[in-house]
Amino acid sequence: MATAPPATAVPELPQAEVARWRAAGAPLIDLLTRAHRLGPVSGVPLADRPMVLVTDPAAVHHVLALHPDRYVKRSHRMRHLLGDGIITVDGTPWRRQRRLLQPQFTVQGVHRYERLMRDAAAHTARAWADSARTGRPRDLAADMRRFSLDVIWRATTGQALDDTTHRQFLAAGRIVAATAALGPSTGTTAPDLVDDHADVEAVTARAIAAARATRTPSLLDALLGAAELPDGDGRLVRDNFVTFLVAGYETTAATLSWLLLLLHDNPDRRAWALARGPAGSPARTAAIRALIGETLRLYPTAWLLLRQAARDDVLAGHRVAAGTTVAVCPYLTHRDPRLWADPGLFRPQRFVDPPQRPALGTYYPFGLGPRACLGAQFGLREMAVLAETLLPAFDFALTTAPPGPVFDLTVRPDGPLVATVTARNARG
Numbered sequence: 001m002a003t004a005p006p007a008t009a010v011p012e013l014p015q016a017e018v019a020r021w022r023a024a025g026a027p028l029i030d031l032l033t034r035a036h037r038l039g040p041v042s043g044v045p046l047a048d049r050p051m052v053l054v055t056d057p058a059a060v061h062h063v064l065a066l067h068p069d070r071y072v073k074r075s076h077r078m079r080h081l082l083g084d085g086i087i088t089v090d091g092t093p094w095r096r097q098r099r100l101l102q103p104q105f106t107v108q109g110v111h112r113y114e115r116l117m118r119d120a121a122a123h124t125a126r127a128w129a130d131s132a133r134t135g136r137p138r139d140l141a142a143d144m145r146r147f148s149l150d151v152i153w154r155a156t157t158g159q160a161l162d163d164t165t166h167r168q169f170l171a172a173g174r175i176v177a178a179t180a181a182l183g184p185s186t187g188t189t190a191p192d193l194v195d196d197h198a199d200v201e202a203v204t205a206r207a208i209a210a211a212r213a214t215r216t217p218s219l220l221d222a223l224l225g226a227a228e229l230p231d232g233d234g235r236l237v238r239d240n241f242v243t244f245l246v247a248g249y250e251t252t253a254a255t256l257s258w259l260l261l262l263l264h265d266n267p268d269r270r271a272w273a274l275a276r277g278p279a280g281s282p283a284r285t286a287a288i289r290a291l292i293g294e295t296l297r298l299y300p301t302a303w304l305l306l307r308q309a310a311r312d313d314v315l316a317g318h319r320v321a322a323g324t325t326v327a328v329c330p331y332l333t334h335r336d337p338r339l340w341a342d343p344g345l346f347r348p349q350r351f352v353d354p355p356q357r358p359a360l361g362t363y364y365p366f367g368l369g370p371r372a373c374l375g376a377q378f379g380l381r382e383m384a385v386l387a388e389t390l391l392p393a394f395d396f397a398l399t400t401a402p403p404g405p406v407f408d409l410t411v412r413p414d415g416p417l418v419a420t421v422t423a424r425n426a427r428g
C-alpha cells in the first residue's frame, strides 16, 4: 500500500515582506494575496502566534466542514458586542443554541418572513419614488442599511423599524467597522465606542421589554419562550438578539450595496436578468438569484473566517500546530483563476447558462459545515425581494466616484453611494 509523503512545514511569507507591507500601510488583503501565491495553505508571520492562510478548496473543506472539532472558534473578535450568542461560542453551548434556532431558518421557515420582507422593500421603493419625483440625490448605501435593519428588526421584534431605533442602532455598524479583521477580542470596549455600546444596549433593552409585555410572535418571542436557554438572567436572550441584528444587518446591507455598484458598472447584466422572464417567473427568479450569487462571489462580505487549531494536524500535506490561527479566505478562493473563468468579471450568467453548482470548497460566501450561516436562506430571500422590487422600477446613476472596498470585519464599499434615481416607467 502506498504511504502518504511525510508532512512538511507550511511555506511562509518572509518577515521582510511583512515588514514592507506594514511600512506601506497597505490593507491586509494585499498581504494575504501575496501569501495565497505560495500554495494551498501558507504561513503569514503577523504576530507572535503562528497564522496559516487557507484558500484551497480541499483544505477549506477539511477545516470548515470535515474537522470542525480540530479547528474551533475561540476568542471571537465580536465577543465584546455579541457576548455568548450563537456566533461566538463553541461546543455544547453552541450546539444547544443552534438546535433551538435552526427551525426558524429552514427554507420553509423563511417563508413566514416573506410578507415582512415585501413590506420593508415597499418602504424603500416609496423612498426611491420620492427621490425620483424631486430629483434629489440619495445615499443608496444608507438605504441598503435601513432596508436590512428594517427586515431583521421586523423578523426579530414583529414591529416595523422606527426612526429612533434606526438612528440608535447605526451605532452597531460603527462598532463592527471598528473591529479589525484579525486579532482576538480583548473582551473590553474601546473608550471611543462606549456611547455606541450604550446605544445598542438601549435599543436592545427596549425591544426585550416590549416583547415581554406584548408576546407578539417573533424571533425574540421565540428566544424568550425557549426553555432550552439556560439563562436565568436573560443574558443569552440579549446576546442572541444582538447577534441576529448584527449578523443579519451588516452582511446583507454590504452585499446589496455591492450589487448596486456592480450593476451600475455593468448595466447589461440587469437588462439580462429582467429579460429572462416576467416578474415572478422561475426564470426571472433564477436570474435575480444569480445576480446576488455572483455579487457574493466577488464580495463575500464575511471575507475572512477565523479558527484556532485545537490539536496538531496535517493540512494539504503541511504540519499545522495546535494553537495556530487558521484564516480561511472565501474572497481569495472566489477570485482564484485556477478555479473560476474570468474571475474578476461580474458574470451572473455563469450560474445559470448552463445551471452550475460550484465544486466543493470553491464557493462559500456563507461558510461551510456545521457553523455555516444560519441566516443564508433568510438573507438570500431578503436580498432577492428587494432586487425584484427595485430593479424593474428604477434606474440610478452615481453622482460621485464609486467607493472602493474596505476590508475589516466585513468587506464593504468604503463610503456612500450617492446617486440620483429615476422611475423607469416615467421615462417614456
Ligand code: HEM
Residues within 6 Å of the ligand: 086, 087, 088, 098, 152, 243, 244, 247, 248, 249, 251, 252, 255, 300, 301, 302, 305, 306, 364, 365, 366, 367, 368, 370, 371, 372, 373, 374, 375, 376, 378, 379, 380
Ligand atoms: C449576505 C448575507 C450574509 C452573509 C454573507 C453571511 C455570512 C456568514 C458566514 C460566512 C458565516 C460563518 C462564519 C464562520 O464560519 O466563521 C455566518 C454565520 C452566521 N450567520 Fe450569516 N451571513 C449573512 C446573513 C445572515 C443573516 C440575514 C442572518 C440572520 C438572520 C445571519 C446569521 C448568522 C448566524 C446566526 C451565524 C452563526 C452560525 C453558527 O455559528 O452556528 N447571517 N454568516
